[in-house]
Amino acid sequence: MDVIFLGVNDIGFRIYEWLCQRDRVEMIAMLTEQNQLDLIQKQEPDLVVSIGFSYLVPPEILDVPSEGALNLHPSFLPYNRGMNPNVWPLIEGTPAGVTLHYMDTKFDTGDIIAQRKVETDFSDTGKDLHERLEEAQFDLLTEVWPEIEDGEIERTPQGDRAESYHSKADFIDLCELDPQNEVRIKAFLDRLRALTFPPFDNAYIEIDGEKYYVDIDIRKAVNESEDKNDGLLSSY
Structure with missing residues (x-):
């Protein structure tokens, strides 16, 4: 063939x-x-x-x-x-x-x-x-x-x-985060994790004329029964 x-x-x-x-x-x-x-x-x-x-x-x-x-x-x-x-x-x-x-x-x-x-x-x-x-x-x-x-x-x-x-333009539009938008937490986290693709910079936000790239790291709990306070800094 x-x-x-x-x-x-x-x-x-x-x-x-x-x-x-x-x-x-x-x-x-x-x-x-x-x-x-x-x-x-x-x-x-x-x-x-x-x-x-x-x-x-x-x-x-x-x-x-x-x-x-x-x-x-x-x-x-x-x-x-x-x-x-x-x-x-x-x-x-x-x-x-x-x-x-x-x-x-x-x-x-x-x-x-x-x-x-x-x-x-x-x-x-x-x-x-x-x-x-x-x-x-x-x-x-x-x-x-x-x-x-x-x-x-x-x-x-x-x-x-x-x-x-979806076109390339759809993806480009997705990358720009509007600092004035109000979002639902789950939907926003979904957007950020979908755009996280190291070493590439995808999601970004502009604050006071400066551009910042945004990635996210979501980890599943290894043991849900562990102390919920583990990892928290103590104030005393």
Whole structure:
């Protein structure tokens, strides 16, 4: 099976290396830029696999591979199509997960091949969930791949199921904290932990002309029966 890979992120490179070791896969190229897509028309691969490729692939390119074009998206589609799918489940309470699906003319709307939910916890940051989603992506793709090689995969249309989509602009807006806003504590903590992704600076607030970055660390109590006063400073 001749394959062209579209990818730019860490898990994309990891899966690319795994596919290169498959006896039944001939990896023709890895493309990372939109202006490289014409190579697909020239090479006419059997399959295109996309992981972390942020550009919309035009229909004339999607029509080339005889076995179609697949995308591995780190969300439980149809929830959280688009950008930063590790952020929104922590804020909106939507299911987190990963989905392998066929690509079509829109972002993350094609027929589903397989998907898996990923659990979340109130102590999770955006980075925590991102790392868990990456592992789930690898597990799902490597589990399903033999069926892809054998041509035994089934497809399930997403249809008119409830959906959510987020753009890069949505994420940028989320990062700015307005010092004049009144907030509910739980919702605000959800926002801060979703934006916590060291070493990157995401959430910020401007006070008296100065810009401050904000991260958060939420830890689950190890022993809920321990003395509630442990760790408090004594005044005497």
